[in-house]
Amino acid sequence: MTAAFAVTLAGVSVLILLARPLLPQLPLAGRSVRLSWADAVLFLGGIVGLAFHCSAMFYRSLFDGIRPLGPLVDMVNEMNAASIILFVVPALLVLIGVRRHYRVALAVLALTLLSVGITMYAGSPLNVHLGAIFVAVVALAGHVALFVRPPWQRAAKP
Template sequence: MTSAFAFTLAGASALIFLARLVAPQLPLARLAVRLSVVDTVLLVCGVVGLAFHCAAMFYRTIFDGMPLGPLVDMVNAMNVASIMLYVVPAALVLIGMRRQNWVSLAVLALALLFVGVTMYAGSPLNVHLGAIFAAVVALVSQIALFAIPPWRRAAKP
């Protein structure tokens, strides 16, 4: 993963979240659902797990000198442990977003499935990176368009 890809992905995500702050119509009142505290914790844990998995694969050197070496090695082994270290955080994200619009949740589930398939089925790197980009944009868009944090009141239609 190049730095340009990472910065482009971060920039696209930031623009989507910025739209949430700037556009008073967001989140979409008719479809917005407030996340519970448990949903938020599950979502954050899942995102952290997926970010760790991605960083362990593409930016292994950032973990040098940290006690996470065995986990990083498990991720890079591309075996059952590596698959579980991807599937569990992905499932946590989906469980955390389970109350959201079912169509966007299905899109997110398919995007995460596509990431997993391209990762473990030996797809070309550019296909896998495209899947990662699509999954991140799907998650960020779903949060920006439909999710209300637990500390805010529900949106009024």
């Protein structure tokens, strides 16, 4: 993963998320769901796990000085059953965290995460896998911007 790709992906995600405070229509009043505190913890835990998995694969040197994470980084990079589990569990946590959300959006999120997993473990070319990652991250950012209300927000905006 090149630095330009990572910066572009981060930039697009930030722009999507910045739309939320700038557009009073977001989140969508009829489709948004308030996360419970438990759902928020599951969702954020899944996001952290997916970010760790991606970072361990593409930026292994980030973890060189963090000895306790060394075995996990090695497991991710071995591309075996342990690596698959370290991807699937966080992906499921994300989906469980937003399970009460709009079904079509949830299906899109699930399909994008599935495409990342398939392109990662089925031997797809790197550019195809990076494309799947880009789509999945944009889908996650879009989902948060459009459908997620934080636990402390009681009612949808009119």
